[in-house]
Amino acid sequence: MASTQASFHSNSLQETVRPLAAFPENIWSDRIAPFTPDxxxxxxxxxxxxxxxxxxxxxxxxxxxxxxxxxxxxxxxxxxxxxxxxxxxxxxxxxxxxxxxxxxxxxxxxxxxxxxxxxxxxxxxxxxxxxxxxxxxxxxxxxxxxxxxxxxxxxxxxxxxxxxxxxxxxxxxxxxxxxxxxxxxxxxxxxxxxxxxxxxxxxxxxxxxxxxxxxxxxxxxxxxxxxxxxxxxxxxKLDYHLLQMSYKEDLCEITRWGKELESVSKFPYARSRFVECYFWAVGALYEPQYSLARMTTAKAGAVLTMIDDIYDAYGTLDELQILTSSVERWNSSGIWDSSGVDQLSDYIRTSYTTLLKFNKKLGEDLAKRQRTYAFDKYIDDWKNYMRTSFTQSRWFFTNKLPSFADYLSNGAITIGAILVSSAALLYMDCALEDVINWLSTNRKLMAAYSTHMRLMNDFGGHKFDKERGSGTALECYMKDYNVSEEEAARKFREMWQDTWKVMNEECLRPTPIPRDVLKMLLNITRVSETVYKHRIDGFTQPHAIEDHIRAMLVDFMSI
Known part of the structure; x- marks a missing residue:
């Protein structure tokens, strides 16, 4: 998975060599001041x-x-x-x-x-x-x-x-x-x-x-x-300013929640990106009525980042197998499997416990709101995400570069776009069962949506991942078609133009679901256009999107 490796103490006396990544630090740790609206x-x-x-x-x-x-x-x-x-x-x-x-x-x-x-x-x-x-x-x-x-x-x-x-x-x-x-x-x-x-x-x-x-x-x-x-x-101007006040209040809550998780000490292997996750949530659902949906999406995104970095930049193959198997045994009715986690390192065990607590609390709240159908789908998406993440880790731990088709099919899930949209839907005001069923059967839309995100992510993060020795979609494409990196990059641009055409088509009327849901999917895609353009992964390298975050969340507009 990575050539950059380091040793971390596990809960045994032995040291385990781990594929750690030199992720840039959180640039917002001391820059989000407490805010209480007047x-x-x-x-x-x-x-x-x-x-x-x-x-x-x-x-x-x-x-x-x-x-x-x-x-x-x-x-x-x-x-x-x-x-x-x-x-x-x-x-x-x-x-x-x-x-x-x-x-x-x-x-x-x-x-x-x-x-x-x-x-x-x-x-x-x-x-x-x-x-x-x-x-x-x-x-x-x-x-x-x-x-x-x-x-x-x-x-x-x-x-x-x-x-x-x-x-x-x-x-x-x-x-x-x-x-x-x-x-x-x-x-x-x-x-x-x-x-x-x-x-x-x-x-x-x-x-x-x-x-x-x-x-x-x-x-x-x-x-x-x-x-x-x-x-x-x-x-x-007033509307922008008033919504910013709401965003700043929520952002303070997100950063406070992140500090309570003690992410720096408990998850030192992972990217601390609570502000970026909230930025993505505002990009997806900016309207005032979606405050709870934004908060849930941002928190789910932060937990997803923590788990993603276990698979990409910390866990060993044996540990990842245990972690994946534990999640596979989840039951949204209340059975949250923890068997085998005592074999994991302290960091992974703590991360898994954080994931369990977050989802359990979420499930209890949604049960009170009679939204268990949406929560069941959300849990299934977590299982699918972990399953495909393990497949990807196994490829790279065994130095196997899969075919481009296999990588893209698997990577469309590991990018987390479907999981994030499931989290956003949990608190949207719509007939969730109808929406979920339609999205589940509309394979063209969801495939284009998740594929676009994967291509953009790999395109933006290729240099960073290549330096670490991780395989990417670009490398798989270059191998399969025997082309240069520039030729592969040109083809990627064509492919994500094609995914936009599909999404534009699938959002044309008539559709049986609210347009707010379709806009949410398009907006998540739009954020990815900003985060991953110029061949930079702005989520991992947050200075690349600092100006956007400041404009939307930090610096008040003069009125």
């Missing part, structure tokens, strides 16, 4: 927000606006991060527009920016609008008209729309190439603000960005626009 300030902001919401709602529903004016207003509401206040109104308007304006061939008066905005908003909300809306911008040779290359606003809108493409949307493949070429060449020659917008979009497409971070960015951009709506801007 009750009067909180109530004052809430009252103002309610008044501002009423004003914005009146603007949203006002008659006399053109359809494009309505689309533009909805887009601003969403990009500023306040759409959670107007979900029903936005849904009703888009449904009405979709019912009336499905034949885009009759509406060729739209400019490129307007057409692309309509298309993107419809697709992002699950309406399967046709790419035919772009036919008017295509020349006789089936290419985008060269005259469009001077329309920066239109190019940027089309570029953003190209990222909601699905399989078969050939015109959007052409759109992505066309817009990327012209925005890259023309961007540096623009004025300062448009140039910054183009540069950022090429780096981080809106559809693949973390919604809360994208709201933080857009608020400052929108404020620079002299024509901005002052009421809408004020609502966005």
């Amino acid at each position: 009750k009067e300030e909180h109530e004052m902001y809430e009252r103002e927000i309610e008044m501002l919401k009423a004003e914005v709602n009146s603007m949203l529903l006002a008659t006399g606006k053109t359809m494009m004016e309505r689309f533009d207003f909805i887009d601003k509401i969403e990009r500023l991060g306040v759409s959670h206040h107007f979900d029903i109104e936005i849904e009703n308007q888009l449904q009405e527009f979709f019912n009336v304006y499905t034949n885009f061939g009759e509406y060729s008066a739209y400019d490129l920016s307007s057409a692309a905005l309509q298309f993107r908003l419809f697709r992002q909300h699950g309406f399967n609008v046709s790419c035919g809306i772009f036919d008017q911008f295509i020349d006789a040779e089936g290419k985008f008209k060269e005259s469009l290359c001077y329309d920066t606003r239109g190019l940027l809108s089309l570029y953003e729309a190209s990222h909601v493409r699905t399989h078969g949307d050939e015109i959007l493949e052409e759109a992505l190439a066309f817009t990327t070429t012209h925005l890259t060449s023309g961007g540096p020659h623009l004025d300062s603000t448009p140039a910054k917008q183009v540069k950022y979009a090429l780096e981080q497409p809106l559809h693949k960005g973390i919604p809360r971070y994208e709201a933080w960015r857009y608020i400052s951009i929108y404020e620079e626009d002299e024509s901005h709506n002052k009421v809408l801007l004020r609502l966005a």
